[in-house]
Amino acid sequence: MEPVPRGVVSRLPLYYRALALLDQEKVPLISSQDLGARLQLTPAQIRKDLSYFGRFGKQGRGYNVKRLLLELRRILGLDREWGMALVGVGRLGRAILSYGGFNPQGFKVIAAFDTDPSQIGKKVGNLTVQDFSEMPAAVKSKRLFIGIVAVPPPQAQGVINQLVSAGVKAILNYAPGQSQVPEGVHLREIDPVMALQSLTFYLKNTQEKAAR
C-alpha cells in the first residue's frame, strides 16, 4: 500500500465526525458533493482521500453512511477502546480528566500521574493519582499506547521522554513548547495560544477597517 499523505489522515476524523452526525439525522446515503458542501471541501478531494483505503461508494448513488462510518472506524482504529495515561493533575490535568468528550469516543484515561507528593493518593473522579515513578509499570501492564501531557512547559520534554521509554507510541501534549519525539512516535500539540497567534495575523489587517 502506498503511503497515505499526512493531510488525508487529518481529514479522516473530519469525515468520521460528519458521518456520525448524518447517521444521527437518519440520512442513509450521501454523495461526495453533499459531504463536501458540509465540510467545505471539494467532492474530488473526498473521493480521492477515501480511495486510498478502498472503494466504498456506489456509482450513481453515493456512499452508504452506516457503511462508510464503519469503514472509517476500522481505518482510524476506532473499533476498540484506547486507554491513556495522563501525566500532571494540576488545573489543566483535572480539566482534562473531567472533560466529557473522550469516553463517548472510546478514549479513556486509565491512570493519572504526578510528581507532587501532596497530590499522590488523592482521588480525582474515579482515579487515584499515582506517583510518576509508577508510570512505566502501569503503561506496560495496562498496555497503554497513548500519553497525555499536562505538566508545566519546562517539564514536558522530560515527561515525554519517559513516556516514550515506557512504550507509549502517541502523545497528546497540552504543554506549549516545541517537543521532540523519536521516529515512530506520534505527537499532537494542543496549544490555544498558538492558534490565537495565527489568528491575530489576519486580524491585524482587518482591525483598522472595523474601527472606523
Next chain:
Amino acid sequence: MEPVPRGVVSRLPLYYRALALLDQEKVPLISSQDLGARLQLTPAQIRKDLSYFGRFGKQGRGYNVKRLLLELRRILGLDREWGMALVGVGRLGRAILSYGGFNPQGFKVIAAFDTDPSQIGKKVGNLTVQDFSEMPAAVKSKRLFIGIVAVPPPQAQGVINQLVSAGVKAILNYAPGQSQVPEGVHLREIDPVMALQSLTFYLKNTQEKAAR
C-alpha cells in the same frame, strides 16, 4: 504584497515561541540552520518564510534574536493586547478562564457570557457572568475581535453566528463539530478528540508489533 501562504502563517507562532525561549536563554544570534534543527524544519523553509515579510538576517551571521522577535511580534499583531469574549461558562469555559497561558501572551478574556440564568451574575475569577443577550453590546463597546466558544456542540453554530454579527472577526472554537464562518472571519478549532483520532490511525499499525 503577495498573499502569504496559510502554512507560513501557521509556522510564524512556532518561530516566535522558539525565539522567545532563545532570548530567555540569552542567545543573541541564531542561524536558520540552528533554528531549523530545534523546530525540525529545513533552514531554507525558515528563510523563505521570513522573506515574505522582509530581510531580517545578516549574511555570515544569522538572525539577531531580539530583533526577529520584535519583527514577529509586529507581523503577528502581538504588539498589543487582545481582548476576548468567552461564551459558555460551564466546566470547559471555567477551565479556559482559569488557564494561565493567555494573559502572559497578551490575550485576555474581557467578558464572559452564558444563557443559563443560574450562572448569570456569578463571579468567575474577576469576571461577572453576563447574559448572552448582552454580548453584542459588550463586543461593540469593548472593541472585541476575538470570541471563544465553549458551549455544547449543538449550540456552537448559533453562538458563532451571533458573535460574527456582533462584529467578532476571529473565533477559537472548543465545541467539536464542523462550524461555518463567513468569508473574512477566521476560525480555529481546538478538538483533542480529533487529534487523538488521527493518532490512532498510526497506532493501529504499530500496535500489534508492540504487543509481541
Next chain:
DNA sequence: ATATGTGAACCAGTTCACAGCG
C-alpha cells in the same frame, strides 16, 4: 568563511475530467 535571500527546479497534494458502473 559563513549564512542570508531568492529565482528556479522540484515535488506532493489537489483538482480535473472522464471512463465505468449501478
Next chain:
DNA sequence: CGCTGTGAACTGGTTCACATAT
C-alpha cells in the same frame, strides 16, 4: 442518468543552489 474511482494535469508550496553581503 448520476456519481464514483482514478490516471493525468495542474498548482502552489518546499527545497535547491548560488549570487550576495558582511
